[in-house]
Amino acid sequence: MQEQELHQKIKANDPSAFRELFEIYHPMVLNLCRRMLDDKEEGEDATQEIFINIHKSLNNFRFESKLSTWIYRIAVNHCLNKQLRKKYQKWLSLDFISDSELVRNTSCPEQPDTILEKKEFETIIQANINSLPKQQRIALILNRYEGLPYQEIAKIMQCSISSVESCLYRAKQNLCKRLKPYLKHL
């Protein structure tokens, strides 16, 4: 109902429509950005950029899909681009050397006696999800943290439902492999 009203307001070029759209969808966009970029400031920055993009292309939206699906697609693509840019910048500034050391340290805890807390383990899960291959990462974040059904994930990722299922299956298997060394420390 809320989405239909918003549709009509956007179609009628109502100036208050964008504010309303922001109020409804910014928590979900922010949540996705925080999960995908793993940083508070970067997440908020990306949220603003995504809404600027939405503002620019709102007139081009043809109402062929759900507004939330369209927004999710923009957000996912924006976060992926941001991650890619970050990766290139790290390579250019030779930061990847220190980064690889960091990954090594987190991926294999050296002290066997250390006991991880649940909170720490969740950050480890988050870091490991972000190190998964692109498609698996998106599917898992949208499913686990956004609670979206396979059908909607398929629309956002522009693929079939069965490929979303296989992506999630492989993502969970990969994650299990990566989390195995940490389970001893819990």
Add this chain to the structure above:
Amino acid sequence: MNHKTIQKNLILYVDRNLSTSDSIKMQEHFSKCQSCMKDVEKLSTIWLNENALKRFTPSPSLWQKLELRLNDVRKQPSIFINKLITAVRLTAIIVILFIAVLIGRYLGTTSMNDTYDAVEKAEQEYILKTYHLDSFELISQESLGKIFTLTLNESESEIRK
């Protein structure tokens, strides 16, 4: 299912993504393997922890920040004007390159002609001085070829004789 596959499928088991037959196989393994049992217990407490799935709260000033940025964006020229500017820039670069090539070609040909003329003049002066001539006519390359074939024919006929 062996120990390795069980370890790989722990999250799938916790999330109930496995078929009933696979789940039964997993449970049978857990009853025999203590380490797998412990792992699945630990993982289920972490993986299904609701606090971890908690949504982030956005900062209250997010809309104000966005509004400021939107105002900046509105001040910027529209997408059409931006595209027009890039198109004009591109055409300007192409025109400049074309003009540069034309100038280069013009300078190249004129300077080459000048140097050929200068070399020819110097050669003529050298011939006039060394052979004490008032004037002479240059023989074209075609007539040089004819002279060469004539002398060759003459020498051949002499040899035959």
